[in-house]
Amino acid sequence: MTAPARKETISSRVLADLRTAILRADLAPGAKINLDQLRERFQTSISPLREALARLTADGLVLFE
Numbered sequence: 001m002t003a004p005a006r007k008e009t010i011s012s013r014v015l016a017d018l019r020t021a022i023l024r025a026d027l028a029p030g031a032k033i034n035l036d037q038l039r040e041r042f043q044t045s046i047s048p049l050r051e052a053l054a055r056l057t058a059d060g061l062v063l064f065e
Helices: 010-023 035-041 046-058
Strands: none
Touching (some): 010 046
């Protein structure tokens, strides 16, 4: 028996898209992240974006200052 498929959440989609953008250097290393620009770029509200950024911070891909 296989496990049921997980429903993709908005924050998991944003997380995957942001991770890809960082690893491809679409977001310049060391650059400040503008939440409003990312909100528009990823067509999402601020809450899923903040959750995704928190996960990326935990992974060491984003530095919170």
